[in-house]
Amino acid sequence: METIEQMIQKKAYELGYEKCGIIPISLMKGYAEKFEERMQKVPESRPFYQGLQRLVNPLEVYPWAKSVVVLTVSYGKYKIPEEVKGHIAKAYLFDVRVDTNTKEYQNNRALEKYMQELGLKVETNQKFGVVGMRWAAMQAGIGIIRRNNFLYTESGSWVHLEAWVTDREMELKETNNVPQCPKGCNRCMASCPTKSLSDPYTMLPTACVSFLTTFGGRNLHQEPLSKTFGGCIYGCDICQDACPMNRGKWKGEEEFPGLAELAPELTPENILNMEEDFYREKVQPKFFYLSPEELWKWKVDVLNYMRNNYMESYKSLIINACNNENEKICEMANSICNELCLQGRQNSI
Numbered sequence: 420m421e422t423i424e425q426m427i428q429k430k431a432y433e434l435g436y437e438k439c440g441i442i443p444i445s446l447m448k449g450y451a452e453k454f455e456e457r458m459q460k461v462p463e464s465r466p467f468y469q470g471l472q473r474l475v476n477p478l479e480v481y482p483w484a485k486s487v488v489v490l491t492v493s494y495g496k497y498k499i500p501e502e503v504k505g506h507i508a509k510a511y512l513f514d515v516r517v518d519t520n521t522k523e524y525q526n527n528r529a530l531e532k533y534m535q536e537l538g539l540k541v542e543t544n545q546k547f548g549v550v551g552m553r554w555a556a557m558q559a560g561i562g563i564i565r566r567n568n569f570l571y572t573e574s575g576s577w578v579h580l581e582a583w584v585t586d587r588e589m590e591l592k593e594t595n596n597v598p599q600c601p602k603g604c605n606r607c608m609a610s611c612p613t614k615s616l617s618d619p620y621t622m623l624p625t626a627c628v629s630f631l632t633t634f635g636g637r638n639l640h641q642e643p644l645s646k647t648f649g650g651c652i653y654g655c656d657i658c659q660d661a662c663p664m665n666r667g668k669w670k671g672e673e674e675f676p677g678l679a680e681l682a683p684e685l686t687p688e689n690i691l692n693m694e695e696d697f698y699r700e701k702v703q704p705k706f707f708y709l710s711p712e713e714l715w716k717w718k719v720d721v722l723n724y725m726r727n728n729y730m731e732s733y734k735s736l737i738i739n740a741c742n743n744e745n746e747k748i749c750e751m752a753n754s755i756c757n758e759l760c761l762q763g764r765q766n767s768i
């Protein structure tokens with residue numbers, strides 16, 4: 420007869436999850452130690468990580484929790500539209516956490532319902548997680564955490580993680596045959612444009628392009644690191660793209676719902692000209708790290724991209740942005756006009 424753990428895992432496989440493991444909640448204790456270690460290694464990261472304390476001590480939030488069900492679902496199967504390739508990080512392009520049109524989102528809901536029907540009390544947080552998910556996945560045997568801090572399975576690092584805490588004592592380890600990082604490899608660290616990733620298994624999150632172009636970096640025109648962002652507009656995949664363990668792992672065979680239609684609207688020029696209504700309706704619900712009021716931040720990110728990848732065709736767009744009613748867009752555009760000596764700048768900062 421199947422155990423309840425096996426039933427959950429079987430259901431997860433039927434729904435298309437790549438891996439499903441279950442660990443006792445006590446195995447999350449090691450995460451708290453790693454967390455402290457990280458903050459000690461990079462003291463400047465402490466304020467950032469302290470904001471994630473709820474993931475370190477899940478029992479404070481869910482005192483009834485006895486186990487964690489953790490799963491991966493691969494997104495390397497999706498086609499990346501040319502317009503956004505290298506500019507918007509892949510995890511955000513194929514974000515299934517809030518996109519109700521995706522089968523992955525629906526599967527998440529179906530698995531939760533199934534566990535409830537089995538009599539379990541369960542809780543998840545689709546957007547931000549209920550536990551440190553990479554740690555939980557490693558404890559559950561799903562994969563390994565590499566020197567660039569990402570969890571890798573046989574699909575490389577191109578996997579989304581999902582987790583539930585449950586009120587039942589359960590354990591079911593997954594298996595993986597993911598090899599360790601090759602001895603002496605440091606390609607991820609060498610590739611990091613901001614040196615946010617300067618040592619194995621650690622980083623300074625507030626210097627990461629992904630942070631600075633999404634929910635951080637509110638004063639990009641004064642941020643010296645912004646000149647190193649290269650082709651990145653929103654998020655960064657550089658340390659994953661550089662990793663030899665990701666070679667050949669991106670399949671790019673399937674269309675992601677709605678992305679081929681949306682991608683032409685996400686060119687640098689079109690983002691800079693984007694109307695608020697369009698942003699609120701079509702863009703923000705997908706890229707939820709920026710709020711419905713923060714189209715300006717996308718525009719600042721694009722201006723930064725235009726400065727870093729300057730072409731003559733950007734000139735009039737940058738000059739026009741000097742008169743934008745939003746102060747941050749104005750500041751960024753003026754700073755670029757000054758720096759690149761573009762004619763027609765209107766205001767000095």
Ligand code: SF4
Nearest residue numbers: 611616627628655658
């Ligand atoms: S995501 Fe980009 S900026 Fe962040 S650590 Fe990796 S390479 Fe560095």
Ligand code: SF4
Nearest residue numbers: 565567600604607662
């Ligand atoms: S680039 Fe090398 S060191 Fe970095 S995660 Fe990949 S295999 Fe490991």
